[in-house]
Amino acid sequence: MNIVEWANYAQDKLKTAAITEADSLLLCELAYLHWEGYQGNTFAEILAKASDDYIPIVGTAHTADYLRLLEAVGHSARFADVVVADYVETFDEPTSCQFAGVLFDLGDGLYYALRGTDGTLVGWKEDLDLLYNSNLASQTLAKEHLNEYAARYPARPIIVGGHSKGGNLAEFAAIFCHHDVERRILKVFNHDGPGFHEGLVEDNPQRKRLASRIAKTVPEFSVFGLMLNGSEPYEIVRADAEGIWQHYPYNWRIEATGSFERTYRLDSKAILIRNIIETMLPTMPGGERMMFVHTLYQALRAAEVERVGDLKSVQTISRMIKFNRTLPKSTKNTLWKMFFRLLGVIARESASRGYRDSKPPRVHKVRSASMRAARYKSMRVMHEVKPEHEPPRRESEIKSS
Numbered sequence: 001m002n003i004v005e006w007a008n009y010a011q012d013k014l015k016t017a018a019i020t021e022a023d024s025l026l027l028c029e030l031a032y033l034h035w036e037g038y039q040g041n042t043f044a045e046i047l048a049k050a051s052d053d054y055i056p057i058v059g060t061a062h063t064a065d066y067l068r069l070l071e072a073v074g075h076s077a078r079f080a081d082v083v084v085a086d087y088v089e090t091f092d093e094p095t096s097c098q099f100a101g102v103l104f105d106l107g108d109g110l111y112y113a114l115r116g117t118d119g120t121l122v123g124w125k126e127d128l129d130l131l132y133n134s135n136l137a138s139q140t141l142a143k144e145h146l147n148e149y150a151a152r153y154p155a156r157p158i159i160v161g162g163h164s165k166g167g168n169l170a171e172f173a174a175i176f177c178h179h180d181v182e183r184r185i186l187k188v189f190n191h192d193g194p195g196f197h198e199g200l201v202e203d204n205p206q207r208k209r210l211a212s213r214i215a216k217t218v219p220e221f222s223v224f225g226l227m228l229n230g231s232e233p234y235e236i237v238r239a240d241a242e243g244i245w246q247h248y249p250y251n252w253r254i255e256a257t258g259s260f261e262r263t264y265r266l267d268s269k270a271i272l273i274r275n276i277i278e279t280m281l282p283t284m285p286g287g288e289r290m291m292f293v294h295t296l297y298q299a300l301r302a303a304e305v306e307r308v309g310d311l312k313s314v315q316t317i318s319r320m321i322k323f324n325r326t327l328p329k330s331t332k333n334t335l336w337k338m339f340f341r342l343l344g345v346i347a348r349e350s351a352s353r354g355y356r357d358s359k360p361p362r363v364h365k366v367r368s369a370s371m372r373a374a375r376y377k378s379m380r381v382m383h384e385v386k387p388e389h390e391p392p393r394r395e396s397e398i399k400s401s
Helices: 003-009 021-032 043-049 063-075 121-129 137-152 165-176 205-213 243-247 268-283 286-302 308-312 314-325 329-353 369-383
Strands: 083-092 097-105 110-114 158-163 185-191 214-219 235-237
Touching (some): 021 063, 021 097, 021 110, 097 137, 110 137, 137 165, 165 185, 205 214
Parallel strands (some): 214 235
Antiparallel strands (some): 083 097
8 A cells, every 4th residue: 555545545533652653654744744733633624624625735747636635634533633833944046045943743743744846946966965065054953943843842853754855854953953852752763864974973973873763765666865874774675667757656566464565675776876876976075066056057047947857958958058048168078077077986886796687576465355355445445536647656566676
């Protein structure tokens, strides 16, 4: 099942101390909704108030999935009474800051969910800034709001989590928050989010105290979640999709217990990409990384790109080509050097791994009759509100590394 089906399937009331991986991923996805004006309401109350033409969803290509999730939690025995306690959002182009956090009141504790990257150009530039910047504006905001919420709700246990960039923000906030706040943190969930630059957290005493409470999960084909990961342990989740679609949380497979369905190997192509990034970055001085990111951003701005979807336009590509002609010769030369260096790294990594696209037969897991019945019932409910268009949901295969 996926997170929408989990909301329909789970019957026990949500308890902070017994929160599952599926609960965490679901709450992290709800951080993509605009909750302004809904603070203090339960999911059930919000669903009753929201009309078909006004539901608080962030601009996304997968609006139908978020509608299904909102409807599911509003009717869910497990989630209906969860309260949206607070919502904060910052969007600042000059500082390349795209940040949003939601505080959920679970009754006996708090879940602080950090939004990942949205579809805006500013949001994606902040992701690229991670290549050379060890401290983002959104990380600082995540930490500050965690401290604020802890002070507002004294003595309440806290869970922090996020998907994609939100997972990085969750870890950063927990590692650098006040010590008395850290002691109240039960768990930190990083769902396929990147790590940190070398030297930033390894020797941090608070990071060491939190080590057993940090849970990082990535799908078989993880790229973003393996960036800057260093030696941080992670577990691998099966997903009902191929390639980069595995990053999409609605494709992650969930067991009847609320745990993710595990596998024990990464996709060989994901490993290749990770090794290329890890080999390439140390050879690039910080100035080169910054120049690359800023030049790319300037090109996209010159092409009047505001959202990632704008890249599909032929006019956009034409404007970017025109912008390239205006670059100084020195900048062009540096970019070409970086490009050829990247080709060299790709060639060496491919040769050293003996890379090939092999696909062993999938091993199918036998489900009990009760599980099949529950899955069928949940799927039947979802079929009634199934969107006309949704991302591909093919079952992934175990790929050899």
